Amino acid sequence: MSTRGLFISFEGIDGSGKSTQVGLLADHLRARGREVVVTREPGGSAGAEEIRALVLQGDPDRWSAETELLLFTAARRDHLERLIRPALAAGKIVICDRFADSTRMYQGLSRGDLRATVDQLHDLMIGVEPDLTLLIDMDPAAGLARAKARKGIEERFEDFGTDLQTAMRAGFLALAQEFADRFTVIDGARTVEAVTADVVAAVDRKLT
Template identity: 80%
Template sequence: MSAGKGLFVSFEGIDGSGKSTQARLLAEALRADGREVVLTREPGGSPGAEEIRALVLQGDPERWSAETELLLFTAARRDHLERTIQPALACGATVICDRFADSTRMYQGLSRGDLRRAVDTLHDLMIGVEPDLTILIDMDPAAALSRAKARATAEERFEDFGIGLQEKMRAGFLALAEEFATRFAVIDGNRAPEAVAEDVLAALKARA
């Protein structure tokens, strides 16, 4: 285990890949099986982190530099870790998190600047926790972006960077899955949600 005695599962993927839906479906399946589950998200998951979420996900795409984003996301993650993730794991719960540090490795470390080393250094200093299992929902970038834009929410700052970012992020996430192969499970998201959910649950049972 990476922290506590519970199980820590994260979902990753490009915007619109369906990871939030799959995180919810997995939580529902595990609760139906009698498990205690905490379903959370990043940025966010604690009161302070949710305030930072509004800062980083809304507004003009160029509102923050990649360096500033890195600091904001790390601050949100630290608060989330202290107030939500670690207490739940210590109680033996399964924590399912919609995004975690791998998103920062991609969005700030790869796409918004050459900051991967800085991301990892700050992560080691201030977070020091990796999920036990990371499920990457892999999806066609154009289809995912179309789905993400159709949501029409106020939190579209990263979607507004366009298809180029989506394509770069997909390649980056797949490379990250190879780098951390023992932690990642890559699931084809270009299918009906029910079919994807079956594979997600199978991946968890294979690793847990």
């Protein structure tokens, strides 16, 4: 591994268990003596966390897809400048719960036909892709039920229902084919331990 560090993202529909796997992977890597930064999107920096509250709370129709795209891009730019780039430059492993692929799905496809615009903004303002993206694949109905059971305050996207979750799953799997060089798809409909074993194996391959 180069001194630049390693950038890992987790993707998946709501309730897929990716956030649990983020924490377990971080524990595994730290036990091996790695310096790890765990972060999330939207969020991860002070400014981006403020934007997170704007986009993840409120009525489902609070923002148009175009407005969401601009808000998410602004949050990601602040996140990149203030946390991701400095951590990678210091040789740390950055593990991010969602990154640009979620925007490609939520705003680019499922909330409007904006994929080309998403990619244009990404190229202009972000210009970074993860070294490895772990897609935790999950049945949409099961994932939504698990997500709703959390009873969190950030339920705006969950309130779009199963149709959005189904479109998201199909979109993520299509992205995994489009960016096959960095995506690894992992079956999330198993025990936490089985999923973690596959996650760790994929990361270990990247580190060797």
